[in-house]
Amino acid sequence: MITGFLALYIFMLAAFTGYEIISRVPVILHTPLMSGSNFVHGIVLVGAMVALGHADTPIEIAIGVVAVLLAAGNVAGGYVVTERMLEMFKTSKPASPPSTEKK
Amino acid sequence: MTLPAWMPTIVEAIYFIAAVLFIWGLKRMSSPRTARQGIVWAGAGMAAAIIVTFFLPGMQNLGWMIAAIVVGVVLSWIVGRRVPMTAMPQMVALFNGMGGGAAAAIGVVELIKFNAALGLVPNTSPIQPEAWADVAGRLGTTELVLAFVGVLIGAVSFTGSLIAFAKLQGWMDRRFVFPLQRWANLAIFAAALVCGALALAAGIEGHAFAWGLLIAFIVLSLVFGIAMTLPIGGADMPVVISMYNAFTGLAVAFEGFVLQNEAMIIAGMVVGAAGTLLTQLMARAMNRSLGNVLFGNFGAGSGAAQQDIAGALKPIDANDAAVMMAYAERVAIVPGYGMAVAQAQHKIWEFAKLLIDRGVKVKFAIHPVAGRMPGHMNVLLAEAGVPYDLIADMDDINPEFPNTDVALVIGANDVVNPVARTDKNSPIYGMPILDVARAKNVIVIKRGRGKGFAGIENALFYADNTRMLYGDGQAAAGELVTGLKSLDA
Numbered sequence: 001m002i003t004g005f006l007a008l009y010i011f012m013l014a015a016f017t018g019y020e021i022i023s024r025v026p027v028i029l030h031t032p033l034m035s036g037s038n039f040v041h042g043i044v045l046v047g048a049m050v051a052l053g054h055a056d057t058p059i060e061i062a063i064g065v066v067a068v069l070l071a072a073g074n075v076a077g078g079y080v081v082t083e084r085m086l087e088m089f090k091t092s093k094p095a096s097p098p099s100t101e102k103k
Numbered sequence: 104m105t106l107p108a109w110m111p112t113i114v115e116a117i118y119f120i121a122a123v124l125f126i127w128g129l130k131r132m133s134s135p136r137t138a139r140q141g142i143v144w145a146g147a148g149m150a151a152a153i154i155v156t157f158f159l160p161g162m163q164n165l166g167w168m169i170a171a172i173v174v175g176v177v178l179s180w181i182v183g184r185r186v187p188m189t190a191m192p193q194m195v196a197l198f199n200g201m202g203g204g205a206a207a208a209i210g211v212v213e214l215i216k217f218n219a220a221l222g223l224v225p226n227t228s229p230i231q232p233e234a235w236a237d238v239a240g241r242l243g244t245t246e247l248v249l250a251f252v253g254v255l256i257g258a259v260s261f262t263g264s265l266i267a268f269a270k271l272q273g274w275m276d277r278r279f280v281f282p283l284q285r286w287a288n289l290a291i292f293a294a295a296l297v298c299g300a301l302a303l304a305a306g307i308e309g310h311a312f313a314w315g316l317l318i319a320f321i322v323l324s325l326v327f328g329i330a331m332t333l334p335i336g337g338a339d340m341p342v343v344i345s346m347y348n349a350f351t352g353l354a355v356a357f358e359g360f361v362l363q364n365e366a367m368i369i370a371g372m373v374v375g376a377a378g379t380l381l382t383q384l385m386a387r388a389m390n391r392s393l394g395n396v397l398f399g400n401f402g403a404g405s406g407a408a409q410q411d412i413a414g415a416l417k418p419i420d421a422n423d424a425a426v427m428m429a430y431a432e433r434v435a436i437v438p439g440y441g442m443a444v445a446q447a448q449h450k451i452w453e454f455a456k457l458l459i460d461r462g463v464k465v466k467f468a469i470h471p472v473a474g475r476m477p478g479h480m481n482v483l484l485a486e487a488g489v490p491y492d493l494i495a496d497m498d499d500i501n502p503e504f505p506n507t508d509v510a511l512v513i514g515a516n517d518v519v520n521p522v523a524r525t526d527k528n529s530p531i532y533g534m535p536i537l538d539v540a541r542a543k544n545v546i547v548i549k550r551g552r553g554k555g556f557a558g559i560e561n562a563l564f565y566a567d568n569t570r571m572l573y574g575d576g577q578a579a580a581g582e583l584v585t586g587l588k589s590l591d592a
Contacts, residue, residue, distance in 0.1 A: 004245045007245075007360050007368065010365070010368050010369060010372070011356065011368070011372050014356070014368065014369045014371075014372030014373050014376070015372050015373075015375065015376035016376070017126055017373050017376070018129075018352075018372065018373035018374060018375065018376030018377035018378075018380070019376045019377065019379075019380050021126070021129045021130055021133055021373070021377055022133075022376075022377040022380045022381055022384075023380060024133055025132075025133040026135070026496075029132065029133060029134075029135060029138060029478055029481075030381060030384070030385075030478035031191065031192070031195075031474075031478035031479045031481075031482055032132060032138060032478065032482065033129070033132050033133065033377075033381070033478075034195060034344075034345055034348055034378070034381055035191070035195050036128070036129060036132045036141065036142055036145065037129065037348060037352070037373075037374040037377050037378060037381075038195050038198055038199045038202070038348055038351075038374075039142070039145060039146075039149070040125045040128070040129065040145055040149075040370050040373065040374050041199075041202050041348075041351050041352045041355045041370060041371055041374040042149060042198075042202060043121070043125070043149065043152060043355065043359075043366055043367050043370040043371065044202050044205045044206050044209070044351075044355045044358070044367065044371075045149075045153055045172070045205070046118075046152050046153060046156045046364060046366060046367060047205075047206070047209045047355070047358055047359060047362050047364055047367050048205050048208065048209055049153070049156045049157070049162075049168055049172075050156065050159065050162075050209075050362050050364065051208070051209045051212040051213065051362070052164050052167065052168050052171075052212075053156075053159065053161070053162035053163055053164060053165075053168065054161065054162075054163065054216075055163070055164060055212060056163075057215075059215065060212050060215055060216070061164055061167060063208050063211050063212050063215075064164065064167075064208070064212050065164075065167050065168075065171045066204075066205075066208050067204075067205045067208035067209050067212065068167075068168055068171040068172060068175065068205070069171040069174060069175045070175065070201040070202070070204045070205040070208065071175070071201070071202060071205035072171060072172045072173075072174070072175025072176045072179075073175040073176070073178065073179040073198060073201040074179075074198050074199070074201045074202035074205060075149060075153070075175075075176070076175065076176040076177075076179045076180045076183065077179035077180070077182065077183045077194065077197070077198035077201070078195075078198050078199075078202075079142065079146055079149075079183075080179070080180055080183030080184055081183050081191060081194050081195060081198065082142045083139075083142055083146075084183070084184075084188070084191075085188075085191060085482050086132070086138045086139045086141070086142055087139065088188075088482055088485035088486045
């Protein structure tokens with residue numbers, strides 16, 4: 001059972017983590033990273049499955065199915081798009097020094 | 104289905120590992136060399152989290168669930184594979200909107216359950232139905248509040264992202280403005296809040312709320328997402344998409360709390376925070392506040408007051424341009440979204456390679472908001488095979504422009520417009536720009552005489568040291584390559 005304050009701590013720590021991760025990213029990776037974080041919030045699929053899994057009435061089931069459908073689209077689409085963007089970086093010459101990699 | 108008693112613990116453990124993998128994956132994605140592994144790690148965590156969710160106790164409707172997952176995954180997988188790279192920003196908008204819609208729908212299901220249970224308070228009702236048992240442990244004030252807030256944010260992100268998608272896809276007129284629009288939007292938002300607050304107040308006191316209130320709340324939230332996004336111009340869409348990305352993250356985190364699901368809380372919140380920072384970075388790159396992007400009605404009605412630009416457009420042909428660059432010492436190539444639309448990045452890189460073989464120092468100068476998103480241009484150049492050490496950020500390249508012999512602008516317009524420095528009445532005044540005008544010579548490849556995405560006249564094109572090379576980006580780049588090759592023949 002997650003109580004209010006425990007949740008607040010989780011919210012706070014997760015927020016700092018997200019902030020820290022992004023603040024060190026070179027501009028070159030901003031779009032892939034936005035796409036990657038778009039994929040990560042696809043975890044909403046798990047919640048949609050739980051909501052549908054506990055739905056009893058027809059209206060709950062209908063909305064639950066919509067939730068799962070949308071969330072599944074978020075996960076799959078987010079992954080494919082991010083993967084395609086990041087695939088591009090493979091084509092850079094391996095010999096080239098990572099000079100744009102700013103910390 | 105009977106599951107062993109230790110199953111929920113296993114599920115919790117996998118959720119924990121998934122949360123670690125998400126953060127680790129995003130961390131890996133923050134460096135060009137490890138970025139590709141990052142998405143694989145995050146993907147592994149996601150797959151594991153989804154699979155174990157089937158083994159939570161008391162899961163029903165598995166047939167519907169599997170069918171919906173298969174349909175959703177297959178459809179967006181196909182769409183995601185097929186779209187061209189230039190269409191990536193609107194794809195992110197579309198998939199993000201779907202996530203927001205899912206988060207809102209989860210909240211709605213939970214609110215329906217809460218309300219059904221509120222109608223049957225156990226102290227007054229002799230029979231305790233299953234509906235109560237299912238939500239009893241979770242029906243608190245915090246849960247109710249967060250469920251409502253999650254629905255609001257998720258619904259706004261859903262419709263807002265879809266509008267952003269439609270605008271970038273070119274399905275919609277870019278801006279839709281009417282008098283008193285800000286007040287109308289505010290009224291919609293206030294009405295949504297009032298409906299939500301009334302329902303919430305009843306729920307906190309332990310009474311069921313009217314279904315009409317919940318329906319009105321949902322509809323008004325959806326409408327607000329549309330109304331808020333309609334007046335925002337296409338040039339500002341990246342900022343808006345990034346903001347909705349953060350919104351979806353927050354909605355997911357809130358609904359995760361309602362469902363007592365730690366993986367959702369952590370992943371949603373990380374995205375919420377990261378997305379907020381990214382939004383600020385983007386807005387700052389355009390030297391505008393987020394409020395200005397959302398409510399500023401970019402470019403509206405300021406046309407009359409703008410300074411007139413003196414001078415004439417001076418054309419150049421491709422051969423002359425090629426020669427000019429062949430004998431230059433330093434060349435800076437400034438690509439914009441127009442290059443991507445024309446699919447000219449491969450030809451341009453071929454041209455750049457020929458220049459490099461001749462000993463010319465070539466760099467690609469990227470404005471932070473070139474393309475439709477920060478880094479979009481980098482992705483497109485990477486696609487063409489440009490090594491990323493040749494790509495320079497605005498801050499690095501700007502001091503070098505006075506020493507640059509030729510700046511080749513292809514498909515960029517607003518991000519090189521000196522008006523942003525000189526004309527206080529211009530809507531882009533104050534936006535940091537690439538100092539292309541300070542290069543010794545400027546060659547602009549442009550399809551026609553039209554204005555840029557923001558619809559503003561560009562003073563650079565009229566400057567004394569600027570020559571215009573008219574033509575489709577790819578054709579013009581091809582002519583440059585031919586011109587360069589004929590020098591050696």
